[in-house]
Amino acid sequence: MTEWTVPDDRPDYAAAIEAALARLDLETKAALLGGRDMWRTVAAPEAGLRSMTVSDGPIGVRGRFWTAADPSLALPSPTAQAASWDPELVRRIGHLLAAESRRKEVDVLLAPTINLHRSPLGGRHFEGFSEDPYLTGRIAQAYVAGVQEHGVGTTMKHYVANDAETDRFTVDNIVDERTFRELYLRPFEMVTEAVRPWGVMTAYNAVNGTTMSANVELMAVLREEFGFDGFNVSDWGAARHTVGDVEAGLDLAMPGPFTVYGEHLVAAVREGRAKESDVDAAVRRLLLLAARVGALDGVAPAAEPPVESPDAAATLREIARRSFVLLQNDAPAGADAPALPLDAGALASLALIGPAAAEARILGGGSATVFPERVVSPLDGLRAALGDRVVYAQGVDLYEQILAAKHGFDLAVRPVLRDGAEGPAQALASGDVKWMGYVPGDVDPEDFDHAVVEGTFTVRTGGEHVFGTRGTGHHRLLVDGEVVFDGDQEVIGEDPFEAFFGPGVERARLPLEAGRTIAVRLEYTPVSAFPAGFPPSILFGLMHTEPRPDEDRLIAEAVAAAREAEVAVVVVSTTALTESEGFDRPDLRLPGRQDELVAAVAAVNPNTVVVVNTGSPVEMPWAGDVAAVLLTWFPGQEGGAALAEVILGAEPGGRLTTTWPKTLADAPVTRVVPNEDGELHYDEGIFIGYRAWERRGGPAPAHWFGHGLSYTDWTYEEIAVDGRLVRVRVRNTGSRTGREVVQVYLSPQEGVEVPGGIEAHRLAGFAAVEAAPGEAVEVTVELEERSFQVWDGGWRTVPGTWTASAGRSVADLPLSAPVEA
Incomplete structure (x- = not known):
C-alpha cells in the first residue's frame, strides 16, 4: 500500500488561530463564512488574514477568470486519469495541478470528484474516477496527496451521493446505511484516513430527507468517525439554511457575498436561534485552512x-497514453498480426x-471547462x-444546435460602464463570455452597464449562415452593419448556470459568399437580478x-x-450537448450518424480502427465489424499527439474503470430520474x-471492469497468499x-449468508508492472x-x-488461492 507524504500542521498554528479569532467581532466572523465573491473569501486584515482564492478543477485550474485570455492546462478527464490504475502517476498529476494553482494564485483546488459511476447515464460521469469505491479511493488519495504536498488545498466532492444531474438542486436520494x-462513503473515508484532505464540498442534493449542507448526521460521520479536520464549503448555491447549515458544520457558503451567512447569521445569533460557538468553530476551520495554504x-x-x-506537454502526453484503453485488437482479414500498432515505416x-x-x-x-493555450487534434498528431x-x-x-461562434471569427469583448466609459478589451477564443462575479479591468459591478462583443468573420463556406445569441438579458446583434436582432432573451430553467450552459437561440439566417470578411457586433445587457445566492455574473454568447x-x-x-487507404481510422465522439454538468444522458448512442459512418467504412476496409473519444460508455453496434477499438476518453490538450504515439507503437496503458454495456437495455442500474415526490x-x-452485472447474470457487458489489452502477451504464472499479502507472478x-x-x-466463501446479499467479487488491490519480452515480474498486494x-x-x-483471485479484469482471473478472513 502506498504511503503518502501528508503535510503536518505547524506547532504554532493553534495559538495563531486563537489569536486571530480573538480579534474578530461577530459581524466579521459571519462575513468570513459567506465568501467575498464568486471565487474568493473575505479578508480580515485586523486578524492577519488575506483573501483566499478557490478554483474549479478537476481537469485543470481555471483560476478566477473563465476566459481564453487566461489560459489553463487541460489534462485528461478524471475517468482517464483513473484508467491508468497508477496512483504514483496520479500523484504527479497532483503536482502538476499544484504548480498550475500557484501560477494562477489559487489556494484551493475544488477537486477531486469522488462520486461513483452508479449509472452510465450520469451526465458528469467523466468527472468521476470509477464505479468501484476502492479504486476511486486509491486514485483520489494520490490526487489529494499530490496537490497538497505542494501546499495547495483540495476539496473532496461532492459529499455525498451526488451521482446524477437530473434535478440536482432538489433531488432527495434515498440510500440505506x-x-x-x-x-458512497468509502472513498471519502479512504482519502480522509490516508492523506488528511484540507477540504470537502457538500453537494446540492438531499440525502434521506436532509440537504447535505445541513446534514448533521453525515457531517458527523465525516468529522467524528473518519477524522476529517478540514473546512467544509458548499457547492455553489447549495447552502440554504442559516441555522441548520452552521449547526451541521458548513464553514463556507459560496459564492459570496449574498449567502445564508453574513447578516443572516448575525441575526440568528443575536436572536438566540444559532450559537456563536458554532460560528467560532467554523471560523477556526477557515483559519486553519489559511494557515495551511x-x-x-x-x-x-x-x-x-x-x-x-x-x-x-510531455507530462500531459504521458498521462493520456497511459489512460488509453485498447478494448479490441484483432487481425484484419488476410493478416497475421493484430491491427495495432501500425508500422510507421511500412505504412x-x-x-x-x-x-x-x-x-x-x-x-x-460544465464547470470543469478550461481554455488551453493550444490543442493537438488527432489530425495534428497523426x-x-x-x-x-x-x-x-x-x-x-x-450539428445538434447553434454553438458559440468560433471558426473564422476574430473577436474581442469589452465592458461598458453606466457613464459610457469603456473597460479593456479581451480577446475571445469563441463567442462565449463568462465573467463570473467580476468585470474585467477591476470594474465595480455596480458601475457596469453592458458588454460588447465585436470583431470580424471571414466566411469559409458559402451559403446560408445562422447567427444567434445565448444568455438571459437584452441582446442587440449586428451582422455586416445590419441589426438582425434587438430584443430580450428570457430566463430558462432553474439552474443558475442554464443562462450559459443552456442552448443558444437562432436570430437570423443570412446568405454569405465564401472569402468575404464582415463585421459582427453583439451588445449585451444582463438581467437586473441574478439567481439568489450568486453575485452578479455576465454569461452570454454570440452564436453561429x-x-x-x-x-x-x-x-x-x-x-x-x-x-x-491501407488503414482507416475513424474517430467517434460525443458532443458538448451529450456529456456535461447540468443534465444526464437519455441514452448511450453516439450522436448523429456516426454508427452508420463506421459501418460504411468497415464495409470497404477490413483494416478499420475506431477511436472512441468519449468520457463515459457508448453503444458500439459495429464493434464486431472493425479490427480494433481504442478508447481515449477525453484526453486533454495533448490527446492528438498521444494518439499518434499509441497508434504507432507506444503501449496503451489504460484499463476500464467502469463496466461498458453493449446496450443501455443490458445495464442493470440506469435510473437517474427521481419519482414524482422528488426522490x-x-x-x-x-x-x-x-x-450488479455479476449478481444479475444474463447478457454480458461489452467489456468488464478492469479490461484492457496490451501490445504484448501476458501469462499469469503463480499466486501465493501469506496472511494478508498476496503475491502474483506474471510473465511477458x-x-x-x-x-x-x-x-x-x-x-466470499460459497454459501455465506449476509442480509441483503454479498458481491461475487470485490476489488481488493492492484499493481501496475512493466516487463521486457520473456521477463517475469512478481507483485505483492496487501489486503485491507x-x-x-x-x-x-x-x-x-x-x-x-x-478466495483471492488475480488477473486482467473481474472476468479474467486465471489464478486463485484461499485466504482466511
Missing part, C-alpha cells in the same frame, strides 16, 4: 510550493475520418508523425452555425478515402457496476516490452481488513475461507 458505508500572517504554510513546473496511407479527428473533443462540459500519408475526411456532421453540408456526400467521401431510490443497494510472453495491471479480487467486512450497524468481518 449499508450501501452508504460500503459504497499560507494566508495567515505569522505562521509558515504547511508545505512549500513547487520550485518549478514540470514539462507540461503507405491512412484515412483519418470523423469530425472529432479535426475538431478535438478534449473535455466534458500528420506530424506521418505527413501527407494521412488523408482526412469529415464523414458526418455532428455554418451552412450544413450534405451528409450523404460526406459519408460517400469518407468511404472513398477508406477504400483507397431517487438507490434500490439496487450495494450492487452497482460489475457487482510476447515480443514487445509492455505494461500490465495485475488486479486482485476477493470472493475492510475488504473482508460488511456494514451491519458497524463493520463486521464475514467469516470463512475467502
Whole structure:
C-alpha cells in the first residue's frame, strides 16, 4: 500500500488561530463564512488574514477568470486519469495541478470528484474516477496527496451521493446505511484516513430527507468517525439554511457575498436561534485552512510550493497514453498480426475520418471547462508523425444546435460602464463570455452597464449562415452593419448556470459568399437580478452555425478515402450537448450518424480502427465489424499527439474503470430520474457496476471492469497468499516490452449468508508492472481488513475461507488461492 507524504500542521498554528479569532467581532466572523465573491473569501486584515482564492478543477485550474485570455492546462478527464490504475502517476498529476494553482494564485483546488459511476447515464460521469469505491479511493488519495504536498488545498466532492444531474438542486436520494458505508462513503473515508484532505464540498442534493449542507448526521460521520479536520464549503448555491447549515458544520457558503451567512447569521445569533460557538468553530476551520495554504500572517504554510513546473506537454502526453484503453485488437482479414500498432515505416496511407479527428473533443462540459493555450487534434498528431500519408475526411456532421461562434471569427469583448466609459478589451477564443462575479479591468459591478462583443468573420463556406445569441438579458446583434436582432432573451430553467450552459437561440439566417470578411457586433445587457445566492455574473454568447453540408456526400467521401487507404481510422465522439454538468444522458448512442459512418467504412476496409473519444460508455453496434477499438476518453490538450504515439507503437496503458454495456437495455442500474415526490431510490443497494452485472447474470457487458489489452502477451504464472499479502507472478510472453495491471479480487466463501446479499467479487488491490519480452515480474498486494467486512450497524468481518483471485479484469482471473478472513 502506498504511503503518502501528508503535510503536518505547524506547532504554532493553534495559538495563531486563537489569536486571530480573538480579534474578530461577530459581524466579521459571519462575513468570513459567506465568501467575498464568486471565487474568493473575505479578508480580515485586523486578524492577519488575506483573501483566499478557490478554483474549479478537476481537469485543470481555471483560476478566477473563465476566459481564453487566461489560459489553463487541460489534462485528461478524471475517468482517464483513473484508467491508468497508477496512483504514483496520479500523484504527479497532483503536482502538476499544484504548480498550475500557484501560477494562477489559487489556494484551493475544488477537486477531486469522488462520486461513483452508479449509472452510465450520469451526465458528469467523466468527472468521476470509477464505479468501484476502492479504486476511486486509491486514485483520489494520490490526487489529494499530490496537490497538497505542494501546499495547495483540495476539496473532496461532492459529499455525498451526488451521482446524477437530473434535478440536482432538489433531488432527495434515498440510500440505506449499508450501501452508504460500503459504497458512497468509502472513498471519502479512504482519502480522509490516508492523506488528511484540507477540504470537502457538500453537494446540492438531499440525502434521506436532509440537504447535505445541513446534514448533521453525515457531517458527523465525516468529522467524528473518519477524522476529517478540514473546512467544509458548499457547492455553489447549495447552502440554504442559516441555522441548520452552521449547526451541521458548513464553514463556507459560496459564492459570496449574498449567502445564508453574513447578516443572516448575525441575526440568528443575536436572536438566540444559532450559537456563536458554532460560528467560532467554523471560523477556526477557515483559519486553519489559511494557515495551511499560507494566508495567515505569522505562521509558515504547511508545505512549500513547487520550485518549478514540470514539462507540461510531455507530462500531459504521458498521462493520456497511459489512460488509453485498447478494448479490441484483432487481425484484419488476410493478416497475421493484430491491427495495432501500425508500422510507421511500412505504412503507405491512412484515412483519418470523423469530425472529432479535426475538431478535438478534449473535455466534458460544465464547470470543469478550461481554455488551453493550444490543442493537438488527432489530425495534428497523426500528420506530424506521418505527413501527407494521412488523408482526412469529415464523414458526418455532428450539428445538434447553434454553438458559440468560433471558426473564422476574430473577436474581442469589452465592458461598458453606466457613464459610457469603456473597460479593456479581451480577446475571445469563441463567442462565449463568462465573467463570473467580476468585470474585467477591476470594474465595480455596480458601475457596469453592458458588454460588447465585436470583431470580424471571414466566411469559409458559402451559403446560408445562422447567427444567434445565448444568455438571459437584452441582446442587440449586428451582422455586416445590419441589426438582425434587438430584443430580450428570457430566463430558462432553474439552474443558475442554464443562462450559459443552456442552448443558444437562432436570430437570423443570412446568405454569405465564401472569402468575404464582415463585421459582427453583439451588445449585451444582463438581467437586473441574478439567481439568489450568486453575485452578479455576465454569461452570454454570440452564436453561429455554418451552412450544413450534405451528409450523404460526406459519408460517400469518407468511404472513398477508406477504400483507397491501407488503414482507416475513424474517430467517434460525443458532443458538448451529450456529456456535461447540468443534465444526464437519455441514452448511450453516439450522436448523429456516426454508427452508420463506421459501418460504411468497415464495409470497404477490413483494416478499420475506431477511436472512441468519449468520457463515459457508448453503444458500439459495429464493434464486431472493425479490427480494433481504442478508447481515449477525453484526453486533454495533448490527446492528438498521444494518439499518434499509441497508434504507432507506444503501449496503451489504460484499463476500464467502469463496466461498458453493449446496450443501455443490458445495464442493470440506469435510473437517474427521481419519482414524482422528488426522490431517487438507490434500490439496487450495494450492487452497482460489475457487482450488479455479476449478481444479475444474463447478457454480458461489452467489456468488464478492469479490461484492457496490451501490445504484448501476458501469462499469469503463480499466486501465493501469506496472511494478508498476496503475491502474483506474471510473465511477458510476447515480443514487445509492455505494461500490465495485475488486479486482485476477493470472493466470499460459497454459501455465506449476509442480509441483503454479498458481491461475487470485490476489488481488493492492484499493481501496475512493466516487463521486457520473456521477463517475469512478481507483485505483492496487501489486503485491507475492510475488504473482508460488511456494514451491519458497524463493520463486521464475514467469516470463512475467502478466495483471492488475480488477473486482467473481474472476468479474467486465471489464478486463485484461499485466504482466511
